[in-house]
Every structure is written in C-alpha cells, then in structure tokens.
Amino acid sequence: MRREDREKLIVTEAVRFFAECGFEGQTRELAKRMGISHAVIYRHFDSKDALIERVYDHVYVKRWNPEWEPLVLDRSRSLKARLTQFYIEYAGRVFDYDWVRIFVSSGLKSYGLTARYLDLIRTKIIQPAALELRHEMDPGAASSPLTEEEVELFWGLHGAVFYIAIRKYVYGERIEIDIETAVRNTVTTFFDGLTTAVPNG
Template sequence: MSPSSPPSSKTPADAPRTAAPRRRQRLSTEERERQIIEGAIQFFSEHGLAGQMRELATTIGVSHPLVFHYFPSKKALIERVYAEVYLGRWKPEWEHRVKDRSEPFEERVTRVYIDYARTILTKEWVRILIHSALADGYINDNYLTLVGERLLRPIIGETRIELGLDDDREPTEAENELIWGLHGGIFYIGVRHWIYGHKFPENLPQVVTDRVRAFVLAAREIFPREAGKPAG
C-alpha cells in the first residue's frame, strides 16, 4: 500500500504512516466480544469464510491478535457466527402456528412465511448460508434438517388434512418438491437480491402471499395424485 516510505517521520502532527495511529481503547470483555462477533458477521457475509483475520480485525478497528485473544481460532469464531445468526433467529412458534387450526390453512401458512421471510431475508443470513454451504456444508446438516422437520413436514401434514387426505404416510417426491419449491423460492428472493444484486421486492408480504397461493393451488392437483398408492 504505502509506496515504500520508511518509518522516519517525527512530528506528531504527521499524516499516519499505514493507518490511523490507532488510539488504544480498552473495552470490557463483553463489549469487545460483542463487537468482534457483530463485525465478523458483517465481514464474513461480505468476504466469505475465507476472508482474512487481519482484514476483519482492521474493519473492527483492532489488531488481529486481539481477535485471537477472544476466540481461540478462526474456526471457533465462525462457529460462533453460525450459532448467532442461524440458531439464534429460529422461532419455535412457526411450527406451532402452522398447526394452529383455529385459523384457516392458507392464512396460517402465509403468515408464518411472511414472518419467516422477514427473519431470514437479510444480507448476513443469506450470504453466510451460501458461503458455508459451498465451503463445508456445516450449516446445512443442522439448519436444513431443522427446516425440514419443524416447518416443511408439518406443512405437508396440514396440507393433506386440508385436502381431506390420509396424513400418516411419508411425503411423496412430488409433495416434497412442491413444498421445497415454495421454501426455496422464498430463500431465493434473498439470493437474487444479496448475491445477484437484483432489486428487493417492494411489497414482500404480497410476494410471499402470492407464492403460498401458488403452492396451495398446485397442491390441490398434486397432493391427491398418489394419495391412494402405498407408501415407499
């Protein structure tokens, strides 16, 4: 960066050599740790999990060994980021609301997905998930299992009940594809915006509502198709 200027300056008023002379600021352990985590979430979402620790430290405004003082290794920091972003934002109420038959079926699913969309459609959430998926699949096995069991499977069950079908059998391929098509399509809104750089929908609730509507309309044709056949 600096075009080979030897560290020969003397006057305090001089321009900083490499970066701002870094006024050393002491924070409490909790504050600094919080600051590092938040900085890491932003940084890794932009630069990927392969981003450098030195660069991360610079964006936070500290030296890079300090990060190692708070987290024993890069991997430990990344795992903490996972826990904060994915496990920390999951709402168990989604599953309950899907199953709450005091409300009409389509409205239940719509309202849950509007809230789900609001929760996950953030830059960090979308980009870190994709980065992780490509890197080692660490999140998938945890997070997507959670999604499948706690959200999609219950929706398949409720859909069958809504359509007056037997709801005990394993989901068929067509049923699975349909619900994953809805789920993935909503996630893909985030991919389009934060990865492809497309414009974010102005009216997200309307878009989600339309998606759920498309799901319900298709389910009426597709779910009954194999309802009579034996499972497996």
C-alpha cells in the same frame, strides 16, 4: 472495553466481514478492518471455526422464532393461512444482507452451517407442513411415512420465497416490490396448484 463487550463487537464485525468476503476471509484481515491486533480475536475465540460457530448462533439461531413450530400445526386455521403468516414473518427475519450471503457462502464452502439450518427447516416446517397438507386433504389418510414427492412440494414453496432474497442480496437485483404481497401471492399460487399436483383421494 469489557471482555464481553469486546467479544460481542468481534462477532458483530465478523458477521458483516464474512457476509462480504465469505468464509475464506482471513481473521487477520478482520482484525485489520477492526483496528485491533490479530491476537485479540484469538483471546476471545480458540479458532476461526469457533468464531464462525458464534456467527451462526448470532445470525441464525437467535432469529428463529420457536412460535413458528406450533403455528404450522394449528388446525384451527387453514394450512394456507398458517403458511402465509409463517412466510411473511420468516421473510421479515431473514431477508437481510448478512443472513443471506452467509447462508450461501456456507453452502458453497461446505461448512456445516447451511446443512444444519436446512435440517431445522426440514424438521420444524417442511415435514410438519407436508403432514398437515395430507390431513387437510384427507383427514382419514393413513399415517404412513411421508414420500419424497410430498416433502419436495414444500421445498419448492420455500425456495420460491427465498429466491426473492437471493436475487436481491446475492445477484444484486433491484427488488422494488412489496415483500408481503409477493409472499402472499407465492403461497396462494402454491395452494392453487395443489389441486392438480396432489389430487384428493
């Protein structure tokens, strides 16, 4: 097998291994599962952390769609329409056994992967959406820094969508719903509630 093909195979198998076992899973066990020697893994990766970094790139970075960033800022559409499209597409990318379980495992074991990904969500989606809401509700609003309350509103929306995946892939619940419909309902409920949570003016 070519070196690059072997490396890709190790990463692919590591994704499922860490999703099932968490990051405390040993690379020796991963090698055993793959039917290769432990040394083979370290001929491709200098350390377990280097392998985990490649898993992060494979599972998270490569699934991020850079078109989501301008979508949130597109004022030719309502913010509700923009976020509905974003969360439908986002759910299509991340509602996945490996993605969700690795994300949760990383947070529990204090690996930096979860913090890095949440920072991406914060800077590319949450904060821009909060600013867009401010503009939509009052186009002449002062450009003061966002408050924690404004930002937290959108973390609440994000968490409500993502919790569907948590229930399915972490808690093992049978989720027999149409995900797109659930996302639309969640976003609609969020915007319906804004009139009382963030009064205009």
